[in-house]
Amino acid sequence: MEVTRQSMDVDIVCVGFGPATGGFLTTLARALVDEAGQPVVESRVMPGMPPQVLCYERADDLGFGVSGVVTRARGIRASFPELDPAEIPMAHPVAHEKVLYLQDPIGASRRSTGVNLLDKLVSGGRWLLRYEDHAAELPYTPGFLRKDGGLLLSIGQFNQWVAAQLMGSGLVQLWPGMPVAEPLIENNAVIGVRLVDQGTDRLGNPDAGYLPGMDVRAALTVVGDGPIGPVGRKLDEHFGLPPGHHQRDWAVGMKMLVELPQGCPLEPGTVLHTIGYPEPEIFGYLYVYPGGTASLGIFVPSWLDSPVRNSYRYLQHWMMHPALWRYLRGGRMRSWGAKSLQESGLQGEPYLAGDGYARIGEGSGSTNVLTGSGVDEAWTTGTQLAEGVIELLRAGQPFTRENLEKAYVARRRGSWVEKEGRAAEHARDGFQRGILTGFMGMGLTGLSGGRLNLSGSSRPPHERVPSLVDYYRGQLSPETIEEVRRECTSAGTGLHEQLMERSGWPEIPYDGQLLVSHQDALLMGGKVQAPPGYADHVVFLSSDLCQRCQEKLCIEICSGQAITPGGDGGVPQFDREKCIHCGACVWNCTQARLDDPEHANIEFRAGAGGLHSAEN
């Protein structure tokens, strides 16, 4: 059926409102008018007016998610030289930082011989280290991890703060609740974006109140929709990645905002990094904000080779580690959320610019995988693009690939983001060969400034996730696994709770406050917004592949329990009302597409809503 779409012409359209777009728009808006409020450059679509700049954000509000970060904030401070952290709710200067190596106090963690040896060394050397509650404090925090002079931020609050100023300027328009379906590509040039269709059924067919997504045509499309954004991913599909690049390394960051119990001795500005537990591959963090709250969470990486990896359950075990539980017991979950992190860094960098478009932020490979820093880098790439765009606007030059390469990409290449990203490029390669090699590799890269690295070649998930039988060999019999599978499929749940408990992980003693069921975290920690009339955005492409899949890791990893076993054990079911848009299903699918082995069988399309965390 031919549909008539509305079409609108603007000057610049941005996709996704995160730190990168925040940096872009902040820098751009300041340059659009002079002190008298007169346009410095003129709109091409509305002559006499300043350029029409729009940004569309998928979520129902700006700064909707829970996300604590610690950042050196160099780029952010460069944009706001007078920045007073007190202006931004929950912001606080970094005060103390330490790294804890967590041992396994319950014996359920899967520790390789090497890690066991490390545990022994740590236990043996406890008189040398500060050792308490099954945790050793590293004698010093390596420079590459330190965030001296940096800030603790809630990204939700920071984004809202930035957005308020941008909207107040009246020079840019920010539209939440409006997902962008795809880029409009003509003759290999991006000429704008198409907004998502509204009033459709789950399959995307027109239904009551059908409103075809509008085409927003722009001279420049700024793509800042993050690592799982549909526009960025479509561009990668169309243009491919630069030779030698890949986006195979990922992590789920699952986070909470916790009201610390009365009398908790942690001071605002405290930063704890943890390694070693609940599985050695899982990193954790705890940042203390003013007012007795803390942001905490873990990162479950794609190189944790478990066919039942699940972030929520691991997060609970991590919180209950004695070294953390002493601070958290009696605390209360105030907010919760999760997101995927692109961990390939520069190795995952797409083409940064082309005719009519530019990429910024995490989806453009800006995250520094050595320092674990992404927000400041993302912000900075946005400001770099804005500086380039202003130059081109003033010179009246078109947004061609060549011009954007000169004005933006060259700026980025010459900056600290690139220099440090380059040094960090291979920092995590060692993890491909094992956790200890990974730690050593990171250390080597960090201490040598990237001159020395341990190698390891990245593999897509389907090549590395072992089968359940192999993973539990020696612990659980194939019959037991089959029995659990039958039970869970008929109950419509994932396998990890049962399998973890049968392999030594203790049950979680729910306290209704901080330790609550996964479903309750969805209720207490926020609210999934799933406005009606949109198509399902998680799509299982080939039912044959799902039928064949034994692991169904998509079900286990799903941060919102939105993916559950299908009726016949084949294609899983997807419930849009529970999806928090973390995107973990995309990179946890273990079934490679037959025609494109670099990608798996789940497509993550544009969808409205997502988790609106209780507090951001």
Place this chain on the structure above:
Amino acid sequence: METVLYLTHTESDGSLGKPALEALSAALQLAQELDGAPPLTIGLIGGEVQAAADALAGCGAGRFMGVAGAELAVSRYSSDAAAAAALVEAAQPTLVVAAATSRFSRALPGVCQRVGGRIDTQVTELQVVDTEPRIERWYYRQRMAATLTRSQRPWFLLLAGGAFPAWEGEAGTAEVEAVPVDMPETRTRVVGTQSASADAHTIRPEADLLFVAGAGWTKKQVDGQPHVTEAEQCIREFVDAAQASLGSSKSLVDQGGEGQQVLSFMSHLHQVGQTGTTPRHRKGLATCCHGEEPHVVGWRFITERRAINLDAGCGWGQGKADVLYVADAFDVMTKVNELLGES
């Protein structure tokens, strides 16, 4: 010195409704506890008010005043406001107590404005501490209760239904002072009433049991298919058999607007919770409903609560119900209907 005026309107048959009698007992108590306050003044509004006044003759009120007339036989802002304002001006009270009926909820805030007073609604408790009247009222859709007092007079208090015992007492003959009122010209004609639902299954204040149907009833069942027709039948059968009041969660009634297959007899009028009603029943049974906080705030005044849900981790299991049965509500309710049908 405080003086209390109790305002009431008659029902269409000239009698007084239960909310009016509840508000009366609260007003009497208040006047009594206010040291030195004269006995309560009663102000009546209606087509005819003598019968209603007579019904209250034994309550110990010091004075009966009334405004009657054909215009006041129906509920309408302009006429009700004129009548109530006339009564307040004639009685010159410091405190005005009335039931939060739909009629007074519409009229009295404007009257309060007209006579330069202040108003509090959602009042569930009245007390006097050291000659100071204090009230408890609710904010944020029953999520917070505040105890407060205020300095301005006259102070209008609209009392929530079900919060006070209904007055019971001897009827007699009351002498009603007719208060003159200039009826304003009205541009509104009351045509009548109509049932809000095509179905008789609604929230029925007199029922002992509230039955809440959640969105789960329309979702896919164990065989992977939704069974909406069966769900409708099961629910109707139960509500009839148990003489229960029928409520729903927001997500169930919202589905109508989302083009999903829905229970045909459910509308937003059934919705219990933050953006719905807060009914009062002794018992409540929730089915296929997750028990999220915004819904459960509507259960504030349900004393005994049970729920059936497949998810043991649902809200009801977290201290929101007395009993949670982890089971398939389709199966359980079918069996319940069978048992209710047998007797």
Place this chain on the structure above:
Amino acid sequence: MSSGFHLVVCGSLVPDPLQTLEPVTGPAGPALKNEMMLPSVLDPWAGHALYEAAHLAESAPDSKVWLVSLGPKARLQQLMMSIAQKVPFELVALDGSAGGFTDPTEVAAVLANAVQGIAGLERDRLLLFGGCASASRDAGATMQMVGERLGITEQFLAVDELTVECDGSLKVLERIEGAQYQISVCAGPPAVLAWATGNLPEPPNNPQVGMVNMRSVMPALQRAQPAPVAAEGVKFLDVTVPRQQRDTRIVRDMPVDEIARELVDWIRG
């Protein structure tokens, strides 16, 4: 006379209903903990009123919708980003508290004042819309007071349906006791209609509507006058969140027949 209506909708923001609310006592009386950080939404009933107004304006040519919003300017700005995409309106912003502990009399005064200040508003075309109560103060009193201040004595509360009849009169369905509607016919504007849910679904986000609204929204926010509202004369002695935590008995693995029997006994008991 033109047939169109001048529809003024009073409505502002309330905390997202899913948030956990906790009262705190500040120097100016009670407030919500983290009030400025709680995600907020358009007050649901006022939202229905707005959508009904837009719907009516669409069907009656030469109509116009204004939205009068009282709230902290920064929060209003954020709210507008979502609702300005829904339906066309012109914003009248008032910079003051949108909290629940303000007095309806004070709120009504600033709202009525703002309505009177709308340039070009014609009283004989005026339909004043709002929610039947807010989800914050939850008083159900403000709209009547605004109407009273504007001298409008045709008022309706908890409206679910408004039909414009052929002769221009307004047929109104109000929710009353016993799951009934009262049907009234009002000769025409001016009138106050405080809405319950109405019958319209939330409109989809329309980018073009957003673009058009934005031309008036930002200037309106910049013009927003301070509108201090409080609860003068009120002494809050205590504000609490009632604890209703029960000791839930969770019954697992009980056969269906047994559950049914237990329930029937309980229902009859």
